[in-house]
Amino acid sequence: MTEPMVSFENVTKRYGTLTVLDNLNLTIGRGEKVAIIGPSGSGKTTVLRMLMTLETIDGGVIRVEGEPLTHMERGGKLVPADQAHIRKVRAKIGMVFQSFNLFPHMTALQNCIEAPMKVLGLSREKAEARAMDLLDMVGMANRRDYYPSQLSGGQQQRVAIARALAMRPKVMLFDEVTSALDPELVGEVLQVIRKLGAEHDLTMLMVTHQMGFAKEFADRVCFFHSGRICEEGEPQAFFTNPQNERSRQFLRAVLEAG
Amino acid sequence: MWDWGFALEILPTLAKAAIVTVQVTLLGFLIALSLGLALAAARIMQPWTAVPISLAVELIRSTPLLIQIFFLYFVGPSFGLTLDAMTAGILAIGLHYAAYCSEVYRAGFESVPRGQWEASVALNLGRWTTLRDIIIPQAIPPVVPALGNYLVALFKETPLLSAIAVMELMQSAKIIGSQTFRYNEPITLVGLFFLVMSLASAWAIRRVEAGINRRYRR
Amino acid sequence: MGLRGLAGLLALTIATIWYLSGLEDYRIFVPGLAQGAAMTVQITAAAAVLAVTAALVAALLKLYGPAPLRWLAVTYIEIFRGTSALVQLFWLYFVLPVFGITLEAYTAAVIGIGLNIGAYGAEVVRGAIVAVPRGQWEATVALNMSRAQALRRIILPQAFAAMIPPWGNLFIELLKTTALVSMITLGDLAFRAQQMNQTTMKTVQIFTLVLLIYLAMSLVITIAMRLLERRAGRGILRARAA
Ligand SMILES: Nc1ncnc2c1ncn2[C@@H]1O[C@H](COP(=O)(O)OP(=O)(O)O)[C@@H](O)[C@H]1O
Numbered sequence A: 001m002t003e004p005m006v007s008f009e010n011v012t013k014r015y016g017t018l019t020v021l022d023n024l025n026l027t028i029g030r031g032e033k034v035a036i037i038g039p040s041g042s043g044k045t046t047v048l049r050m051l052m053t054l055e056t057i058d059g060g061v062i063r064v065e066g067e068p069l070t071h072m073e074r075g076g077k078l079v080p081a082d083q084a085h086i087r088k089v090r091a092k093i094g095m096v097f098q099s100f101n102l103f104p105h106m107t108a109l110q111n112c113i114e115a116p117m118k119v120l121g122l123s124r125e126k127a128e129a130r131a132m133d134l135l136d137m138v139g140m141a142n143r144r145d146y147y148p149s150q151l152s153g154g155q156q157q158r159v160a161i162a163r164a165l166a167m168r169p170k171v172m173l174f175d176e177v178t179s180a181l182d183p184e185l186v187g188e189v190l191q192v193i194r195k196l197g198a199e200h201d202l203t204m205l206m207v208t209h210q211m212g213f214a215k216e217f218a219d220r221v222c223f224f225h226s227g228r229i230c231e232e233g234e235p236q237a238f239f240t241n242p243q244n245e246r247s248r249q250f251l252r253a254v255l256e257a258g
Numbered sequence B: 001m002w003d004w005g006f007a008l009e010i011l012p013t014l015a016k017a018a019i020v021t022v023q024v025t026l027l028g029f030l031i032a033l034s035l036g037l038a039l040a041a042a043r044i045m046q047p048w049t050a051v052p053i054s055l056a057v058e059l060i061r062s063t064p065l066l067i068q069i070f071f072l073y074f075v076g077p078s079f080g081l082t083l084d085a086m087t088a089g090i091l092a093i094g095l096h097y098a099a100y101c102s103e104v105y106r107a108g109f110e111s112v113p114r115g116q117w118e119a120s121v122a123l124n125l126g127r128w129t130t131l132r133d134i135i136i137p138q139a140i141p142p143v144v145p146a147l148g149n150y151l152v153a154l155f156k157e158t159p160l161l162s163a164i165a166v167m168e169l170m171q172s173a174k175i176i177g178s179q180t181f182r183y184n185e186p187i188t189l190v191g192l193f194f195l196v197m198s199l200a201s202a203w204a205i206r207r208v209e210a211g212i213n214r215r216y217r218r
Numbered sequence C: 001m002g003l004r005g006l007a008g009l010l011a012l013t014i015a016t017i018w019y020l021s022g023l024e025d026y027r028i029f030v031p032g033l034a035q036g037a038a039m040t041v042q043i044t045a046a047a048a049v050l051a052v053t054a055a056l057v058a059a060l061l062k063l064y065g066p067a068p069l070r071w072l073a074v075t076y077i078e079i080f081r082g083t084s085a086l087v088q089l090f091w092l093y094f095v096l097p098v099f100g101i102t103l104e105a106y107t108a109a110v111i112g113i114g115l116n117i118g119a120y121g122a123e124v125v126r127g128a129i130v131a132v133p134r135g136q137w138e139a140t141v142a143l144n145m146s147r148a149q150a151l152r153r154i155i156l157p158q159a160f161a162a163m164i165p166p167w168g169n170l171f172i173e174l175l176k177t178t179a180l181v182s183m184i185t186l187g188d189l190a191f192r193a194q195q196m197n198q199t200t201m202k203t204v205q206i207f208t209l210v211l212l213i214y215l216a217m218s219l220v221i222t223i224a225m226r227l228l229e230r231r232a233g234r235g236i237l238r239a240r241a242a
């Protein structure tokens, strides 16, 4: 069997006395698209942020292509990773945020070439060529010289996706990327993600409240509740016939609201 | 009471001293700006420096600039650091205002949303690159007016250097006064110079502030 | 820094001063510096009273005064904010006699520093008054209060809480500005320090002690203002809850 792309092994996360994730085990295969759903506060964002090294972990190991993320092997033992190791592993991961987090003092194009030039050492021409391909893919090529404040939320989020892709990550994390958007702009962003899934062999982890999208797009759905995976499975089965009482409640509540 | 002839006569001397005042102001402010930024950046990049830096800032802001000028000028030699009056004065005034500026920069840094740091981590940018390319360009523009106010404050404190006989405006006026026993014209002229410069700077700062606000509302 | 940290720092500062004063090298300076410190405290207190008064009057005139008085207030504020404190002191002490008004050094010091800080304070007071929500004024109109009544009973008490932190900074500035009076021959802390420095050349000892004494004074001011802020804040909170 091939090695999984990402694996969480008994991962625990606490904030003070609050245990946010409790012995989480989750394995994601190469190219797999996993939708993470669940009520607010159940720890979905925390899972992505730990993988992006934005949060420390209090127990367990996260591996990316077999390599531990926050630890490294030295003399057969696991020791806390140094900055160089973390940056090496982190290079495989990209993230798109709920609030876009574009750099407001840079144009769309500048947003997309900053890291490729500074981190990957690409020349300006190479970085721009790569960025323009991606901006084209997300339908933003004609807005390359616009500043974020001159773009709509949906457009900003598409630029943010291009910016993350410009680093050629193997895993993409999406944290409720349509939640901050006006309803009429949600579609254009989901369309881009669909296209991405179809054209690239990316591994994707997405936290989403768009149940229809999760059902149609994901290979697998993980339902989180109170820091645990309550139920996971193939979307058709999960959405039509949830096994767990909590999943049923959650789906009922979401369907009523939407 | 007011002798126009005398006022005109001393004008060239005062003008020469005004150049020194402007030099002290600009060099002192250059130190304040760069050292202040270094201090604020150190607090972010090396969290352990926060306590010693905030103590030093507190100490500098809580004691008179005049004493600090004396300290640098007179105490320096006991540590093998002999400075001429002008250098000691510029250093003291620069250090003093670096403490104030570092707090201004700190507020600027804190006004940059956390998401900007997080996006930089997600793009695997190094911490220094993030600071230089992402954080500083966003943190500085909003605090330019506050820094400008400190430039004016610093300018108005340059007469303190007359205490260690730096030939700036106040010292020049004092010397004219003691030689001619006429203090009226020199000191009033110095006062007018400061008034005009301060009002002009206040106006300029308001213009800059309006400009920045306009750009940021884009 | 929090109130605890400030109190700790003050205790540490006082302990250090105490310890140093006992040392052979420092002991001889203690009486002179103590006299100087007393003068510094005296000028600070007197100038603070003048500054607060001048600030209140100037702010109210600038906001609500009739045209000539309004212009007077604006002129006062701009002149004292626009020129150097040292220039102002020299002007009061050396130039005013030319116009037939001779001030003693102490009087010139208190007036100069008080009016200088008062000019900055006027803008603080004005800002705090302007920041009181319009609805408060409208409520006083609805209650048929006179403008003076409204100001005294309703607006100023609310503005008071907002003024305390900036006034804390201004009082520190005031204390630091008093060091300038040494240049018009008043025997304050800075003056004594220079005097003894010239006679003994024990520069490090003298100026270390002096810096610590100023630090202690600043900390006392900061802590006092923080406590005042706390009490005023409680008052507002209570008013809001009721
Ligand atoms: N920085 C933090 N400090 C303390 N608690 C936090 C912090 N971040 C998240 N939490 C808590 O962790 C839990 C999980 O948060 P999160 O992963 O954001 O949930 P979700 O994304 O599923 O809504 C919540 O109870 C939240 O309040």
Ligand SMILES: [Mg+2]
Pocket: A044, A045, A046, A176
């Ligand atoms: Mg979340």
